[in-house]
Amino acid sequence: MQNPYLPYPVRIDDITVETEDKSLKTFKFVFLNPGDEEKFAYQAGQFAELSIAGLGEIPIGIASSPTEKGFVKFTVFKTGKVTSYLHAMKEGDIMGIRGPMGNSYPWDQLKGKTVVIIGGGFAFTTLRSSIVYMLHPDNRSNFKDIHVIYGARSPGMLLYKDELMAWAQRDDINMHITVDGTDDPEWKYHKGFVPAITEQVAPPGNADTYAIICGPPIMIKFTQPVLDKLDYSHDKIIMSLENRMKCGIGICGHCNIGKELVCKDGPVFTLEQLNQTPKEY
Amino acid sequence: MTSYTDKIREISKRLLKEGKVDMVIGFTKGSVPMMNQPMFAKNQGDVDNLVWDSNCGINLANYVTGRTEKIGIVAKGCDSRNLAVHIVENKIKREQLYIIGVPCKGMIDRHKLAAIVPGEIESIEENEDGKTITVSGNGFSQDFDRNSILQENCALCMHRNPVIYDELIAEEVPEQTREDIDLYAAVSKIENMAPEEKWAYFEELFSDCIRCYACRNACPLCYCPTCFVDESKPQWLGKSIDPADIRMFHFLRAYHCAGRCTDCGACVRSCPVGINVRTLTKKLEKDCLEFFGWEAGMTTEERPPLDTYRPDDPEQFIK
C-alpha cells in the first residue's frame, strides 16, 4: 500500500529573492529520485506540501507550470515556523515535496474561452503557473483573449518582475500591471488598486469569459462587486482558497468549509460554489 | 435546595425586570444525572430554568472573563473568590457584576459516586433532611450521607459562604475551620514521600491523561489568549501523549495558578478520566498560605503574592 504522507525527496536547486523586503523567495526544486518528477505530474492551480524534516509541512501553491520540465518552483512568503526556516535554507539542501494536491483551475472548461486573471500581492504564484501554461505554444490556441490584472503595494513588491515585463511586450496577452503607489518617475504601468484597474480594463462578462481571482481578502472583497457590475455570473468567477491544512489529502479534517475540504475538493472553487458553503475561510 | 432555586429565580427575575443586569449566569438542570449545565438567563422565561442543587460544581466565574455586559451571577463560595481574582486581574469590573451569593453545602463528587454504586446512575434525589441523598439506577437504590460523597475540595472547604456578593439567597452556612478538618493531609502525605516514590506517584497520577484540556478550560484562571501549550513560536511542548509533555503541561499550569487557585475543584470535576488535578494546586495553595499567609480570592484589593513585588522582599534574587 502506498503511503500518501511520504514526501518525494528534493534538492533546492536555486533560490531567488522576489521582493525588495525579502519576504518572498522562489525555490526551485529538483527531484532526487528519477521517476518522481513524472509521478508529480500536476496542473496549474494545484498545490503541494513542502516538507522539512524536523519542522513540518506547509501547503504552497505550485508556481511553475506543467510545461516547464526538470524542476518545480514555489514562491514562499516568510510567515510561520516552517517558512522562516525554509527562508534560511541554502541551495543544495535536501527537503521533501508531497503532492500535487487539490483540484486545479478548470482547464477543460476554460478551453476556447477568454480568461481574465486578477491577482494581488503574493497570491500570484498559481496565476504565474497558469499564464506560463496558457502562453506555451502548444496551448495558446486553446484560449481566446488573456487578460492579466496584477497589483502589488509597490514596484519592488511585484513577483516575477522580469517575466511580467516580458509578457507586457507580447501581443497575445493583455498585461495590466499596477501598484498602489510609487514615486518612480520611470514607472510606466498603472497606479491604483486592483479593483479600480479591473473596472477600467477588464472585458465585460459573458458566456465565454472567466475571471480567476487570487489575492488578499481585502482585494477580493472589493473586486467581487466590480465583477458583478461587469456582469460576470458567479459560475464564471473562479477563486482559490487557503485554509489551515495538515494532510493535504482530505483526511485530517482541518480545512473544511461546510462539507467541502479545501485541500481536496478545492482549493479552486467558483463563487457560485462558495455561495453554498459557510464562509469559514 | 428548592428554596435556593426559588430564591435564585426570584432575584434573577427582579434583576432582569429592573434592567439591573443583561443576563444572569446560573445553572439549569442537566440532561444526565450530576451534570447541571451553565446557562445565561436573558429573559423571564429563561429564569424558570435556573436551578440549584448539589451538582453545580462548575465554576461560573469562568463564564464572565472579558465580558462587557452587566451580569448577574450565581456564586457559591469558590465562584465568588474566583470573581474576586478576576476583578483583581482586570478580567471583569466589580460594577459590572451583581453577585447572587449562594451559601454552599458542598457539591457531590460525580466520579466517586459513579465508582461506588453497582450500575449506571439514573437519578439522584436530595432528601428533605438535607443530609442524605438517594441514588438509583437500573436495579439499585442506595442512600448516602451527603457528607460522605462530597467532592474532596468541598469536604475541605473553609469558605462555603461567598466572600463578595450583592445579595445572599439564604442565611450563611457554618464554616469549617482547621480544627475541624485536616486541610493538607493529602499534601503532607506526598511531601513525606521519598523522591522516587514521589516521582512514581505523579507518573501514575497523570498516566490516563488524554490531553483534552478539560481541566484547563474549566478553570477560571486559565484565560490566557494563547496557552503556553498552544504556542507555536516557539513551541514549548510536544503535542503527543508523551508522559513528559503531559506532566509538563500539568506542572506548569499548576504553577500558573499558584496564589490564584481557590480549590474550586472544577478541574477535577471536568476531567473525563478522573485525574485528581488538585493534587498539584493544593500543594501550591498550602505554600501560599504558609509562606505568605495568603488565601486566593479573599480580597479585591490586593494582587496575589506571586505577581507582586515589594522593596522589602527578603529574597536576594529579585533585588
Place this chain on the structure above:
Amino acid sequence: MKVIKIDKSELDAGLEKLEKSFRLIGPVKEKNYYAFKELKPGQKPDLGFSNSRLSAKSIVYPQSEVMFEYSLDRNDEKYAILEEPARSYQPRAIIGIRPCDADAYEIVRRNFDTPEYKDSYWLKNYEATTLVGLACKNPGATCFCTSAHSGPFSEKNLDVMLVENNDHYLGRLLTEKGEKLAETAGWTTTAAADDTFENLKQEAESKIKSKVSTDNLASQSLIALHEAESAIWETEAVSCINCGTCTHACPTCWCFDVQDETYGKSGVRMRNWDSCMYPLFTVHASGHNPRGTKIGRVRQRFMHKLKYYVDKYEKGIQCTGCGRCVRLCPVNIDIRRICNKMNSFDPETSSCEVAS
C-alpha cells in the same frame, strides 16, 4: 452463517489458544474505568463491563502515532529524508468490542479509505484486526444507538458477534476472518440459534429509551442550519468550554494534527488526535482564524457529524449513539438535544421543536 457456542468455563481456554496467533485486546478495568488494552499473556478480558470509558478507536487509530523517522545528522546518507519505520502489523483481535464502537470503524473508514487516497496507517491497523463483538444486553441510559444506524446487537463491521446467554456465549461468525478466529480458538459450531438471537436482540433494543430524530437532516438546507445561530448555536455554545473531551471520547471523530519532534540529531514525524474545539485547529499562519469564535467551533462539531457527513456520504450521521460525549461533557452539551434541534429546525420561523 455459522454459529458457535462457548461455555463460559471454556472461554479462557479458547483465548489462550488465540494468544498464540493473535495479539489480544480486550476491556480491562483500570482504576475506576474500563479501557481497551492489549492483554498481557494470560490476562483475560473482563467481559462484565458496560462499555469502555473512552472508545476503542485508539486501537486502530492511536492518539499519537509515528508516521516517519528522520536523521538530521549531515553525515548521514539519509539526512533529512523521511522514512516509514518498520512496523509489524501482526494479526490481532479485539475481544468484546461493543457494536457501537465496531460500527464507528465503518463510519471512520469512509474518511481514511477513499478512492483517491488510502491512509496506510489506519488501513493496515484495521486490516490486521479481527473484531469480536459483544452484544449489549444492558445498554446505558445515554445510549441512543438504535437511532444512529447502529444497535445493541448491530453486526455491522464485526467478524464475530458474541451474545451472552446464561452459562454460555453464542457467537455468530460473520466473516471469513471470524471463522478463522473461531477455528483457531477451537470453538465448535452449533445449530443456528436465530430465535435466541432475535429474542435477546429485541429485549436489548427495547431497553433503549433514548432516541433522536434524524429523518430530516438530509433535506435541511446546509446554509440555513449553519446560520441558525439564535435558534440553535448561540444557546448550545453558552456552556461549552471548548475542551476536547467530546472529540477525544468519540469513536467517530478522526481529525489529527501532524507534528515533527526532534531529539538531538534524529526525530519523528507523528500524528496526534486534534480537536475542532480548539481555536488552534483552524488558525492560519497569518493569525487569521476563520473559526475564531466558540459558537463557530461548537457548530462545526455538530454540523460535521449531523449534516456535512450526512450530505457528503449519504450514509446517515457520523455518530453511533454510544453516548460517551453525553456522559463525559463537563458542561452537559448533549448531542441528542442538538440533533433533535437540527432535525426539527424550521428556517421559515427560525425555530426548533425542541426546547433548550
